[in-house]
Amino acid sequence: MASIKYKVSIENPLKHQFRIQISFVPNTDKLMHISLPNWIPGSYMIRDFAKHVLELKAQDTSGELVIETISKNRFAISHNQQEVTVTYLYYAFDMSVRKAYLDQEFGFINPASALFCIDELKDQTCLVELVKSNNPIIANWQPASGLTGVDHTDSFAWGHYSAKNYLEFTDYPILFGELDIAEFSVANTPHFLVTVGQHFGDLQRAAKDLKPLCQYHIDMFDGLPEGVDKYLFLTMVTDSGFGGLEHLNSTALVCSRFDILKQEQEIDDNYTTFLSLCSHEYLHTWNVKRLKPKEFIPYQLEQEVYTKQLWFYEGMTSYFDDLSLLETNTITQDKYLEILAKTFTRIEKGQGQLRQSVTESSLHTWTKFYQQDEAAPDQIVSYYQKGAAIACLMDLIIKQDSQGKIALKDLMHKAWNLYGKEQIGTTQQQLEDLFKSFIGTQNHDLLHDVLYNTNKIDLIAAFARSGIELSYQSQQSATHAQGIVENSTNNWLGCVVALNNGYLVVKQVLENSPAEQAGIAVNDHLIAIDNFRLNNLNIEKVLSTVIGKNTSVHYFRKDKLYQAPLTVEASPKFVASLTIKDTEKAKLWLG
Numbered sequence: 165m166a167s168i169k170y171k172v173s174i175e176n177p178l179k180h181q182f183r184i185q186i187s188f189v190p191n192t193d194k195l196m197h198i199s200l201p202n203w204i205p206g207s208y209m210i211r212d213f214a215k216h217v218l219e220l221k222a223q224d225t226s227g228e229l230v231i232e233t234i235s236k237n238r239f240a241i242s243h244n245q246q247e248v249t250v251t252y253l254y255y256a257f258d259m260s261v262r263k264a265y266l267d268q269e270f271g272f273i274n275p276a277s278a279l280f281c282i283d284e285l286k287d288q289t290c291l292v293e294l295v296k297s298n299n300p301i302i303a304n305w306q307p308a309s310g311l312t313g314v315d316h317t318d319s320f321a322w323g324h325y326s327a328k329n330y331l332e333f334t335d336y337p338i339l340f341g342e343l344d345i346a347e348f349s350v351a352n353t354p355h356f357l358v359t360v361g362q363h364f365g366d367l368q369r370a371a372k373d374l375k376p377l378c379q380y381h382i383d384m385f386d387g388l389p390e391g392v393d394k395y396l397f398l399t400m401v402t403d404s405g406f407g408g409l410e411h412l413n414s415t416a417l418v419c420s421r422f423d424i425l426k427q428e429q430e431i432d433d434n435y436t437t438f439l440s441l442c443s444h445e446y447l448h449t450w451n452v453k454r455l456k457p458k459e460f461i462p463y464q465l466e467q468e469v470y471t472k473q474l475w476f477y478e479g480m481t482s483y484f485d486d487l488s489l490l491e492t493n494t495i496t497q498d499k500y501l502e503i504l505a506k507t508f509t510r511i512e513k514g515q516g517q518l519r520q521s522v523t524e525s526s527l528h529t530w531t532k533f534y535q536q537d538e539a540a541p542d543q544i545v546s547y548y549q550k551g552a553a554i555a556c557l558m559d560l561i562i563k564q565d566s567q568g569k570i571a572l573k574d575l576m577h578k579a580w581n582l583y584g585k586e587q588i589g590t591t592q593q594q595l596e597d598l599f600k601s602f603i604g605t606q607n608h609d610l611l612h613d614v615l616y617n618t619n620k621i622d623l624i625a626a627f628a629r630s631g632i633e634l635s636y637q638s639q640q641s642a643t644h645a646q647g648i649v650e651n652s653t654n655n656w657l658g659c660v661v662a663l664n665n666g667y668l669v670v671k672q673v674l675e676n677s678p679a680e681q682a683g684i685a686v687n688d689h690l691i692a693i694d695n696f697r698l699n700n701l702n703i704e705k706v707l708s709t710v711i712g713k714n715t716s717v718h719y720f721r722k723d724k725l726y727q728a729p730l731t732v733e734a735s736p737k738f739v740a741s742l743t744i745k746d747t748e749k750a751k752l753w754l755g
């Protein structure tokens with residue numbers, strides 16, 4: 165069968181350019197069309213990847229061919245019914261898991277962002293050649309991807325690989341660099357933790373910690389999905405980045421070089437978060453890559469695709485990413501309760517949950533969740549966080565009702581068997597019916613309520629039945645609700661500030677807060693409270709001296725100085741904490 169030949173070369177790391185060559189034989193005497201996706205599955209935002217294409221050309225043995233622009237991401241090629249070769253440079257300087265990146269330290273390509281689809285031939289096999297560069301500064305680089313090797317089984321060799329068709333090809337991100345690799349076997353399947361970029365840890369230690377997490381998810385679904393004969397954690401190590409994107413037999417990750425630990429180091433919060441991220445993306449191998457909304461079958465990558473179901477696909481995954489750490493004894497029970505409470509704090513902090521339901525949040529993800537502005541905490545609810553809270557609530561109910569005989573895990577397993585294994589896809593109704601079959605009729609209204617209504621999700625009663633007290637307190641200090649916004653102070657004032665050029669610049673103002681009542685807005689520069697000049701070191705102390713007092717605040721807006729009356733109050737009670745009150749009852753949920 166005919167195939168499309170892709171050649172990926174590293175043109176110039178210092179200019180952040182890949183050179184791409186695509187050869188194909190037209191199957192029609194009419195125009196052939198090439199197109200790039202506008203978004204990448206798992207990250208619901210129109211990103212217009214084609215804007216990074218440079219010097220697009222097409223030619224055959226007779227010379228250069230005419231390329232006509234059809235739209236921002238689609239081109240038509242006139243041809244002579246013989247092999248056509250398309251060439252271009254791709255500018256790769258997006259330090260994230262969503263596009264492509266290249267510098268002298270490492271490179272990364274999501275095929276969805278950089279490699280054209282030949283529209284008329286999208287079902288043809290893609291043969292992919294990864295070309296070793298003779299540039300001496302990258303002489304020791306190797307590629308790493310989940311692609312299937314042609315004539316070799318090594319995942320880290322320069323040379324030829326293949327993918328069944330274009331859509332599958334888009335799901336094999338490729339990493340380039342001086343690879344650090346730790347191999348471990350789970351369910352008789354080779355797994356690889358691969359990093360590029362300098363770190364100070366030991367990958368063998370991370371591999372040892374990842375193995376039980378992978379096994380946990382494999383057990384949940386009774387084995388790896390068909391066709392997954394290897395799995396790669398493809399990790400770009402940077403100064404402070406963080407993120408992940410799920411793929412068919414790999415995940416692309418970004419982490420900080422300080423996240424990965426040495427063998428003997430005690431587990432800390434950053435490393436815990438890294439393991440949780442790995443666990444999250446690994447679970448996606450089933451939940452969203454194969455078991456997925458019907459609307460995503462097949463993915464339409466030109467324009468937005470709308471679904472209500474992300475509360476399930478991201479919410480369940482977010483719940484199990486941390487629970488898996490507890491249930492594999494990677495973290496302690498206390499640490500788990502602390503992490504879970506932080507999720508509840510984030511939901512409770514703004515007014516967002518009172519304005520948007522979790523199904524609306526999913527539908528509007530393209531313009532709201534993925535394009536959050538400073539007002540987001542008061543306007544939208546995260547389907548990750550509220551979805552995880554729903555998962556937790558359902559897990560509590562299922563375990564309580566069945567006296568611990570079944571759990572949310574069994575629901576996931578059933579969803580997989582019904583809709584995932586054969587990749588049939590789910591509808592919102594099917595997911596709801598599945599939950600209803602697990603929770604008993606007395607809770608059907610509750611399910612509807614948490615999915616469609618905008619009242620606060622009430623977890624207190626369900627936790628109490630499991631011997632756990634969920635309580636909410638006022639924020640005591642900026643670090644009390646740590647992790648909500650890093651490097652920020654939002655103590656009692658109800659606004660988030662960041663230091664910028666020596667000024668405390670307002671980044672966010674919470675609704676009904678003292679800051680809002682004083683007229684403070686985003687981008688204002690806070691100068692003084694109670695006539696004391698503010699800096700990032702003293703703001704909390706100054707605030708703590710004026711609680712309940714009628715005082716004043718000075719701030720610059722644009723270049724004009726304002727003074728306004730200010731009354732600093734205790735914060736609303738949004739900081740969640742979970743405390744075990746009855747160890748026996750709690751065992752039913754926590755084991």
Ligand SMILES: [Zn+2]
Binds near residue numbers: 444448478481
């Ligand atoms: Zn996810």
